[in-house]
Amino acid sequence: MNQEEQYSFSPLDSYQWIKKEAFAYIKAQQWIDEALFEDFLNAFEDYFKHSLQKTSHLIKNELDEGNVQFAVLVVALYEAFVKIGKDGKEAFKCVCLAINEPIAPFMEQNTEAFLTASEYPFKTIVEISKAREAFYFGKSFGFERLIDDDYGYVLQIKKCLFHEVLRALEHTFLQRIICQVDCGWIKGIKTALHNLHFARPTTFATGNTCQMWFIKEEKTEDIQ
Known part of the structure; x- marks a missing residue:
């Protein structure tokens, strides 16, 4: 993905990208025992589905679909970590890292390159x-x-x-x-x-x- 593609991403594109990168990061960090990983995924899916239903009234247009799902992603990840035994502080840290660390370098480099070329x-x-x-x-x-x-x-x-x-x-x-x-x-x-x-x-x-x-x-x- 280049700079122009980054800024042409729709909210749904961004949500799907961040979700994919977050789960890959969580897996790579080995924060969760292999025996518990399926439980983590199931908990995530349950919380995500329930939370999306609870906030469906906030979706007024196509842009909202991706933006609401992104926020729900953060909540569902947090609750899934808590479900498998992480305390609140540790769950917060894991979600913050998983959401931000995989994408931050790319965003920084692309923004710098885009502005430098202007x-x-x-x-x-x-x-x-x-x-x-x-x-x-x-x-x-x-x-x-x-x-x-x-x-x-x-x-x-x-x-x-x-x-x-x-x-x-x-x-x-x-x-x-x-x-x-x-x-x-x-x-x-x-x-x-x-x-x-x-x-x-x-x-x-x-x-x-x-x-x-x-x-x-x-x-x-x-x-x-």
């Missing part, structure tokens, strides 16, 4: 953000552009479908795992190379909203 990295990443707001996240998320000019783009996410799913399933404590997925592409922004600063001062894991700040940096003469 003549105007700031403009490029803002265009990507706006496109994904419409064609990846859609109307079940609530976006407000607090700043949108040639020097800065500040996006406030007032409603997050992932958070709505976790809230419906009473698993909002797993929000940090989902928010961490963004760290993959965030690390691909190299300030010195791309003349671009990024900050995320709050997320739904830390508050009641999420903000993403993209700030263009212009080179200036040193002031004596």
Whole structure:
């Protein structure tokens, strides 16, 4: 998969990719005794099916199908780990690693390459953000552009479908795992190379909203 394919992924594509990589990672880490692995898979399938039914009312369009299933994936993995005897803290850690570790390097490398190849990295990443707001996240998320000019783009996410799913399933404590997925592409922004600063001062894991700040940096003469 190249950079353009990454950004053309649908939510359902992403969910299927992350699920595949997560299970391969769990298997490779040997966190689960071979004798218990089938029990783990069965528990996952049961929790996933039940949780998806419980949150089906949140699916309003085609984009929601993949985004809801991704959030349900996180919950079902966590509950499956608990079912086979992991305590909550250990289950959280396992899910966080399984969801993020396999995909983070790819996202970082692709984002860096995409921005490095662009003549105007700031403009490029803002265009990507706006496109994904419409064609990846859609109307079940609530976006407000607090700043949108040639020097800065500040996006406030007032409603997050992932958070709505976790809230419906009473698993909002797993929000940090989902928010961490963004760290993959965030690390691909190299300030010195791309003349671009990024900050995320709050997320739904830390508050009641999420903000993403993209700030263009212009080179200036040193002031004596």
